Amino acid sequence: MSSLLIPIQMRFGDIDSYGHVNNVVVLQYLEDARVRLLRRPLPEGAVAGAPAGTTFRDLAGGRRTVVGRQEVEYVDELLYRPDPVFVQVWVSSVGGASFVLDYRVQEEDGSKTYAVAQSVTVQTDPATGRPAALDDAQRRALEHWSGAPTRFTRRPAAAGAQAR
Numbered sequence: 075m076s077s078l079l080i081p082i083q084m085r086f087g088d089i090d091s092y093g094h095v096n097n098v099v100v101l102q103y104l105e106d107a108r109v110r111l112l113r114r115p116l117p118e119g120a121v122a123g124a125p126a127g128t129t130f131r132d133l134a135g136g137r138r139t140v141v142g143r144q145e146v147e148y149v150d151e152l153l154y155r156p157d158p159v160f161v162q163v164w165v166s167s168v169g170g171a172s173f174v175l176d177y178r179v180q181e182e183d184g185s186k187t188y189a190v191a192q193s194v195t196v197q198t199d200p201a202t203g204r205p206a207a208l209d210d211a212q213r214r215a216l217e218h219w220s221g222a223p224t225r226f227t228r229r230p231a232a233a234g235a236q237a238r
Contacts, residue, residue: 076219077164078114079182080107084154095152100189101144104177107161108193111175111219112139120218121211130215134197137206142172143194147226152179152188159188164221171205172196173216176224190224 082103090096095103112130121128131139152159160182167174172194179189199206208216 077162077221078107078111078219080110080161080163081158081182082106082161083158084156086154089154093153095154095188097146097148100146100148100152100179100191103159103161103179104144104146104163104191104193107163107177108141108175108195111163116215116218121214124211130212133209133212133215136200138198138200139195140198141193142196144191145193145226146189146191147228148189149187158182163219165216165219166192166221166223168208168213168216171198171207173208174223176221178224190226192224192226 084095088095088099115127115129116124118126121133124133160180162178162180162184164176165173166176175193175195177189177191177193178184178187179191180187197206197208197212198204
C-alpha cells in the first residue's frame with residue numbers, strides 16, 4: 075500500500091464535554107487529510123507528461139471533488155494531548171467519476187488506532203453540478219496511493235437482511 079501519513083495538531087477546542095475529541099472534529103481531521111492528499115505533488119513519473127510538482131487537484135482542471143458519502147467507525151477514545159495524532163489516507167477504489175478514500179486515525183507508528191473511515195469522493199462539473207468522469211491521468215495519479223479497502227468491524231447488517 076502506498077498511503078500518506080498526515081500529522082494533525084489537536085486543539086483544546088477539539089474536545090467535547092466527555093473529554094475526548096468530538097466526532098465532528100474527527101471528520102475535520104479526515105477532511106484535512108483528504109485535502110492534503112489531493113494537493114500533494116505527485117512523484118516524478120507518476121503521470122506521463124505531467125510537470126514536476128503536479129497535484130491531483132491540478133489534473134482536475136477546474137472540476138470539483140465533493141464528498142458523496144462518509145462512514146466512520148470509532149475504535150478508541152482520542153484524548154487531548156500536545157503531540158499530533160496522525161491520519162493515514164489511501165485510495166481503495168476508483169470508479170467512473172468517483173474514488174474511495176480510506177483513513178485510519180492513529181499513532182504515528184500505527185500502534186494504536188482511534189478511528190477508521192471511508193469517504194466516496196465524486197468529481198463534478200462546476201457548471202452543471204453533475205458527476206464528471208475521471209480521465210486517464212487522474213486514474214494513474216490515484217493508483218499511486220492505492221491500497222486495500224478498510225474493514226469495518228461494527229458495520230450493521232445490510233438493509234433488508236433479517237435479524238437472527
